[in-house]
Amino acid sequence: MKKACAMTAETAVQLRNVTLSYGEFVAVNNVSLSIGRGEFVTLLGPSGCGKTTILRSIAGLVQPTGGEIEVAGRRIDNIPIHKRNIGLVFQNYALFPHKSVFDNIAFGLKYRNVEKSVIAQKVKRALDMVRLPGVEKKLPSEMSGGQQQRIALARAIVIEPDVLLLDEPLSALDANLREEMRTELKTIQREVGITTIFVTHDQEEALAMSDRVVVMNKGVIEQQGSPEDVYRRPETRFVATFLGQSNLLPGRIASVGNGLATVSLDNGQQIEAAAPSAAKAGMAVTGVVRAQKVVVGKTGPIQGKIISVSYLGGTAAYFIDAAGIRLQSISTIEERIWREGEAVAISIAPADCQLLDETGHRLQ
Amino acid sequence: MNATNDNRGLGWRAVQLVTVLVYIFMFAPILVVIVLSFNDSQFGGFPMTGFSFRWYAKLMENEAVLSAFQTSIWVAVLTAVICSVLGVAAAIALVRYEFPGKELVNTILIAPALVPETVLGVGLLLLMRWAHQPRTLWLLVLGHIMLALPYVVLVVQARLIGVRRVYEEAAMSLGANRFQTFREVTLPLLMPAIVASLLLVFTISFDNITASMFWRPSGVETMPTQILSMLKVSISPEINALGTLMIVVTVGLPLLGGGLARYLARSGR
Numbered sequence: 001m002k003k004a005c006a007m008t009a010e011t012a013v014q015l016r017n018v019t020l021s022y023g024e025f026v027a028v029n030n031v032s033l034s035i036g037r038g039e040f041v042t043l044l045g046p047s048g049c050g051k052t053t054i055l056r057s058i059a060g061l062v063q064p065t066g067g068e069i070e071v072a073g074r075r076i077d078n079i080p081i082h083k084r085n086i087g088l089v090f091q092n093y094a095l096f097p098h099k100s101v102f103d104n105i106a107f108g109l110k111y112r113n114v115e116k117s118v119i120a121q122k123v124k125r126a127l128d129m130v131r132l133p134g135v136e137k138k139l140p141s142e143m144s145g146g147q148q149q150r151i152a153l154a155r156a157i158v159i160e161p162d163v164l165l166l167d168e169p170l171s172a173l174d175a176n177l178r179e180e181m182r183t184e185l186k187t188i189q190r191e192v193g194i195t196t197i198f199v200t201h202d203q204e205e206a207l208a209m210s211d212r213v214v215v216m217n218k219g220v221i222e223q224q225g226s227p228e229d230v231y232r233r234p235e236t237r238f239v240a241t242f243l244g245q246s247n248l249l250p251g252r253i254a255s256v257g258n259g260l261a262t263v264s265l266d267n268g269q270q271i272e273a274a275a276p277s278a279a280k281a282g283m284a285v286t287g288v289v290r291a292q293k294v295v296v297g298k299t300g301p302i303q304g305k306i307i308s309v310s311y312l313g314g315t316a317a318y319f320i321d322a323a324g325i326r327l328q329s330i331s332t333i334e335e336r337i338w339r340e341g342e343a344v345a346i347s348i349a350p351a352d353c354q355l356l357d358e359t360g361h362r363l364q
Numbered sequence: 365m366n367a368t369n370d371n372r373g374l375g376w377r378a379v380q381l382v383t384v385l386v387y388i389f390m391f392a393p394i395l396v397v398i399v400l401s402f403n404d405s406q407f408g409g410f411p412m413t414g415f416s417f418r419w420y421a422k423l424m425e426n427e428a429v430l431s432a433f434q435t436s437i438w439v440a441v442l443t444a445v446i447c448s449v450l451g452v453a454a455a456i457a458l459v460r461y462e463f464p465g466k467e468l469v470n471t472i473l474i475a476p477a478l479v480p481e482t483v484l485g486v487g488l489l490l491l492m493r494w495a496h497q498p499r500t501l502w503l504l505v506l507g508h509i510m511l512a513l514p515y516v517v518l519v520v521q522a523r524l525i526g527v528r529r530v531y532e533e534a535a536m537s538l539g540a541n542r543f544q545t546f547r548e549v550t551l552p553l554l555m556p557a558i559v560a561s562l563l564l565v566f567t568i569s570f571d572n573i574t575a576s577m578f579w580r581p582s583g584v585e586t587m588p589t590q591i592l593s594m595l596k597v598s599i600s601p602e603i604n605a606l607g608t609l610m611i612v613v614t615v616g617l618p619l620l621g622g623g624l625a626r627y628l629a630r631s632g633r
């Protein structure tokens with residue numbers, strides 16, 4: 001009994017087999033997800049992958065066609081939105097334009113039977129928290145985009161929700177402000193210790209802010225893990241291509257030995273990869289190599305020719321033709337930048353090459 | 365003034381002249397009515413023989429005119445209020461909800477604005493005859509509601525599309541139920557459109573003559589039908605005074621309301 005209680009206290013949000021379809025179109029397909037108390041989880045994926053639909057299902061703005069959603073140990077998918085106690089921050093802030101900042105932040109408290117004097121205190125504390133003290137009397141239209149987003153955050157947090165849902169909250173801000181707000185948002189989240197689900201299509205945002213990244217595509221979860229984990233060890237072809245720049249090298253395992261798998265690529269060249277235990281000679285595989293891990297130099301096992309160069313300051317991005325296979329490399333510039341048309345040699349460390357099986361999943 | 369102005373002068377002058385003439389054509393009749401309403405003469409025409417308020421005073425003693433004025437005001441106020449309530453409800457249903465036959469409902473609601481009033485007038489009358497209902501003031505109000513409802517639906521719909529749904533979603537996520545959300549968020553944001561439609565409906569009802577002639581109970585006059593029946597007898601200067609009052613009401617109210625709506629919209633943003 002004691003153990004069960006401890007477990008529910010740890011899990012803040014629980015999705016069990018949540019499905020949502022609009023007629024033929026399945027927006028969310030049998031998704032299960034468990035989020036711990038105080039955790040900052042990002043749902044990352046291209047538009048239409050179902051991340052926003054999951055967020056809206058938890059908020060109660062759409063009704064899942066199947067599955068269960070629990071928040072703070074309470075099943076909520078069958079209760080109306082206004083009884084769910086969730087904090088929601090929208091892309092375009094959605095501050096009530098006809099209400100002052102004070103009335104905006106106090107809005108949720110009014111429906112929680114909080115005393116007037118306490119409301120005033122809480123609003124003040126919330127404004128201090130988002131570092132905008134003294135703006136109670138202003139109208140939202142008198143504030144900048146970044147300030148409005150902070151007010152929206154204060155309005156969502158002041159009701160002490162069980163979970164904070166952020167729907168692309170930074171995408172309406174300009175680039176400089178976005179990075180500043182990224183840090184700010186993360187700091188506030190950590191100070192308050194609130195469980196947060198963040199939806200974005202921006203991988204940099206996801207990697208920079210999250211405790212855990214959930215990569216989604218076509219209504220299903222492709223992979224979840226720490227930012228480093230999903231970036232360095234992609235489980236599927238989709239994750240490998242969606243996060244960062246990767247080279248996909250199709251071929252067949254020629255031999256396995258000494259913990260190394262030798263892969264014959266379709267163009268006849270061979271590369272070596274760290275061999276997972278499932279690797280067997282003769283298997284059709286795809287090697288995945290990050291562009292940053294493709295080393296361009298004078299000596300190496302793969303011969304190629306530079307097709308194009310983009311100078312990026314400290315690094316350069318190269319497209320290389322290696323006997324019919326196109327490779328992308330992002331390398332730090334050592335002695336000099338390689339020119340277009342130059343013959344180069346490429347080396348890839350076996351540890352930097354992951355192998356995917358025929359279905360596009362990482363060989364275990 | 366300078367050379368370039370003089371060069372394009374002739375065409376430009378012509379445009380100016382035509383513009384002025386159009387304005388004269390549009391506003392001279394109204395101006396004549398207003399000016400003549402202060403004429404001291406027995407006859408409701410030129411020449412002016414002196415300045416006087418006597419026709420206004422006489423109007424105030426005219427029982428028939430006063431009761432027609434009262435009738436018109438009541439009918440217009442009732443129509444405006446009922447129309448706005450119905451129109452807001454209809455607009456919300458049409459903009460915020462999906463239901464089968466939505467397009468058809470929308471078309472039917474707008475249709476009375478397209479059908480000639482005479483046809484509507486006869487139609488409603490025939491319907492009432494068939495249902496063995498007497499012609500009462502309520503029939504008149506009902507008819508005016510039918511005439512004005514399309515405009516309310518159109519005006520409120522246009523505004524409601526501009527009120528983004530996230531405001532309502534935000535309110536509900538903060539703990540307000542549907543009704544509280546409507547009262548606290550949707551309604552205040554719709555206020556400019558509601559004020560505008562109240563005034564629009566008021567003037568539509570207050571000014572209406574064609575349909576009102578069919579629908580008014582016997583012995584009851586509205587302002588426009590009263591003026592018409594007075595005209596049948598003679599062109600009394602009283603009519604000029606009455607006309608001026610109607611102009612003040614039907615032009616002044618929307619101007620006032622427009623200002624109010626603009627003020628609300630500004631403080632609402």
